[in-house]
Amino acid sequence: MIELIRNCSHGNQIATYLAEDNEPGKLILKVTTAFSGIQALKREYKGWDWYQSLRYPEAEHPFCKIIRDKASYIKLQIKYIEGIIPDHRKGLINNAWVSDKVIEHYCRIWPYFKDRRVPLHGDLSIGNIIYNPAFGVNIIDWEYFNFDGAFWGFDALHFLFELLWLSMRNRKLPTKDEVDIITRNIRLLNTSGWLDAKIIKHPLLFVRNFMRENTKIWTEQIKLSPDKFPILNFTDFQISAIDNIIEAKFK
Amino acid sequence: MMSNILAGELSRRFKLDESGIYASDSEGYWSNLSKEENVLLLRLLKTLSAKEALLRLKPDLVDIVYSPMRDAGLELLELNGDETCIDYGCMWGALTVALARRTAFVLGIDQTKSSLNLLKSRVKDENLNNIELLCADLRKLPVLDFKVDIAIANGVLEWIPERGLIELKNYFGKYNKKEIQNNPGIEQLEFLQNAYKNIKPAGKLYLGIENRYDFKMFLGVGDPHVNIPCVSFFPRRLSSAISVLLLGRPYVNWLYSFKGTEVLLKKAGFSKVDLYMCFPDYRFPERIIPYNKGLDDFTPTINLKNSAGKITPKRFLGRVAETLIFKIIKAKFLSPSIIAIAHK
Numbered sequence: 001m002i003e004l005i006r007n008c009s010h011g012n013q014i015a016t017y018l019a020e021d022n023e024p025g026k027l028i029l030k031v032t033t034a035f036s037g038i039q040a041l042k043r044e045y046k047g048w049d050w051y052q053s054l055r056y057p058e059a060e061h062p063f064c065k066i067i068r069d070k071a072s073y074i075k076l077q078i079k080y081i082e083g084i085i086p087d088h089r090k091g092l093i094n095n096a097w098v099s100d101k102v103i104e105h106y107c108r109i110w111p112y113f114k115d116r117r118v119p120l121h122g123d124l125s126i127g128n129i130i131y132n133p134a135f136g137v138n139i140i141d142w143e144y145f146n147f148d149g150a151f152w153g154f155d156a157l158h159f160l161f162e163l164l165w166l167s168m169r170n171r172k173l174p175t176k177d178e179v180d181i182i183t184r185n186i187r188l189l190n191t192s193g194w195l196d197a198k199i200i201k202h203p204l205l206f207v208r209n210f211m212r213e214n215t216k217i218w219t220e221q222i223k224l225s226p227d228k229f230p231i232l233n234f235t236d237f238q239i240s241a242i243d244n245i246i247e248a249k250f251k
Numbered sequence: 252m253m254s255n256i257l258a259g260e261l262s263r264r265f266k267l268d269e270s271g272i273y274a275s276d277s278e279g280y281w282s283n284l285s286k287e288e289n290v291l292l293l294r295l296l297k298t299l300s301a302k303e304a305l306l307r308l309k310p311d312l313v314d315i316v317y318s319p320m321r322d323a324g325l326e327l328l329e330l331n332g333d334e335t336c337i338d339y340g341c342m343w344g345a346l347t348v349a350l351a352r353r354t355a356f357v358l359g360i361d362q363t364k365s366s367l368n369l370l371k372s373r374v375k376d377e378n379l380n381n382i383e384l385l386c387a388d389l390r391k392l393p394v395l396d397f398k399v400d401i402a403i404a405n406g407v408l409e410w411i412p413e414r415g416l417i418e419l420k421n422y423f424g425k426y427n428k429k430e431i432q433n434n435p436g437i438e439q440l441e442f443l444q445n446a447y448k449n450i451k452p453a454g455k456l457y458l459g460i461e462n463r464y465d466f467k468m469f470l471g472v473g474d475p476h477v478n479i480p481c482v483s484f485f486p487r488r489l490s491s492a493i494s495v496l497l498l499g500r501p502y503v504n505w506l507y508s509f510k511g512t513e514v515l516l517k518k519a520g521f522s523k524v525d526l527y528m529c530f531p532d533y534r535f536p537e538r539i540i541p542y543n544k545g546l547d548d549f550t551p552t553i554n555l556k557n558s559a560g561k562i563t564p565k566r567f568l569g570r571v572a573e574t575l576i577f578k579i580i581k582a583k584f585l586s587p588s589i590i591a592i593a594h595k
Contacts, residue, residue, distance in 0.1 A: 002326060007320050029326065037319065
């Protein structure tokens with residue numbers, strides 16, 4: 001039997017189902033008949049293909065398949081991942097273990113190209129992480145995937161600052177402990193030396209400006225559901241203050 | 252190929268009018284729009300697309316016709332793409348178009364010609380060539396020689412026993428003296444039996460309807476068809492007496508519980524019925540959960556904020572009640588709406 005678990009949430013036009021009694025085990029099905037939804041699911045298919053080829057290059061069966069592909073209807077089948085979906089309401093401090101693991105995962109998986117952009121997840125947030133003690137971090141929901149989408153580190157920084165925004169709620173500035181976690185993770189991200197020095201100086205400003213300058217990646221959803229992109233809600237004052245605190249910590 | 256056979260039968264039995272819609276001799280009227288508004292809509296359709304015309308005339312109805320949320324239940328049918336289908340009471344085609352995108356052929360049937368005109372215009376806008384439309388009263392439909400794989404009755408069964416012209420905004424909760432002698436339950440059963448006969452041996456019927464014991468009805472919210480509180484779950488005779496007193500007409504929009512829906516469908520001939528709970532309703536579902544599975548993973552669906560982004564006391568109470576009844580008590584028989592997939 002099939003269960004509808006999400007329907008056109010956050011302004012997208014995709015219905016998501018859980019199919020439990022199938023032969024290969026539990027499956028996630030994603031369906032849309034809308035043009036923007038079809039584009040998103042085609043990106044998601046490419047994203048899974050790219051991500052799984054890095055994680056499990058030897059795997060015989062694809063993790064994600066397009067099982068219906070008509071002019072105005074597409075259906076995607078994705079293997080169900082068992083594990084914990086961390087709760088963003090617990091804040092950054094209680095989710096520090098997740099952010100450590102996600103940043104470590106990003107550093108291990110994401111390729112670096114000296115002279116061009118790297119693949120973009122585009123919505124790397126705590127809600128799109130499933131953690132399984134046996135298999136580690138799994139990144140899901142690749143609807144904004146783009147092969148040469150962003151500078152190296154964008155998705156990881158997006159993850160950290162979105163979590164920080166959700167953790168700060170109505171506070172203007174983060175606590176010392178929150179800044180410590182962010183700084184620690186940026187340091188971890190920088191162990192490869194691939195993070196641009198300008199970005200280390202103004203990480204939040206870089207992430208916010210990249211999103212503003214590349215809105216076409218998220219256009220539809222920014223219009224329909226601005227709450228989905230909390231980083232765009234940071235004020236200039238907050239961005240400047242947070243970047244200054246992080247920079248001071250680095251020194 | 253199969254669709255050609257059905258189209259052949261349609262042209263044999265019904266007359267194709269100048270707008271490309273098959274006409275029977277049993278036209279009726281049930282619409283969210285008044286007759287005058289529909290005349291205006293037809294005029295707009297001469298120069299505008301269906302969506303533009305609707306936006307110009309009634310922007311609040313655009314979502315009812317075009318929202319991608321509406322067709323989420325169709326996946327429960329596990330379609331393979333080759334099916335032929337009938338959409339009973341298709342109206343403006345919220346499910347007809349979605350079904351045509353997924354399958355080989357759809358026949359949309361509705362008693363209101365002007366609704367079909369809008370749908371026809373939409374079919375042209377979207378370049379769909381696998382939809383035919385028939386204007387007919389669902390109570391007077393003949394059994395077709397050609398049998399379909401899928402039949403849809405979404406928000407239709409409860410309206411089957413109604414009589415006469417219905418302009419919803421002048422009818423819902425309004426005094427409108429009318430005598431209806433027939434037994435609503437028998438008419439609903441006859442409709443389902445007719446649908447059963449039009450389905451192939453391995454075919455399925457998709458039924459979407461409100462739950463008779465929807466928790467909101469117990470909180471004083473009016474019945475969604477007559478806007479009188481409690482009549483959906485009161486004994487039928489008492490509900491009818493209340494409706495005659497307040498609206499001048501008997502209560503005929505009978506709803507069913509989960510068990511009642513299953514019993515009715517089996518009485519109509521279906522061998523197996525899969526039941527699903529829909530939240531917050533079956534028209535714009537956010538969650539559809541198999542009735543047998545229960546509510547262990549339930550998360551509330553009533554949005555605290557209204558369209559203006561404000562938290563209202565009514566929404567707040569609804570959310571609290573939804574959380575209490577479904578997340579804590581797990582009283583699944585009080586779910587707002589039902590989708591039933593009935594197997595022949």
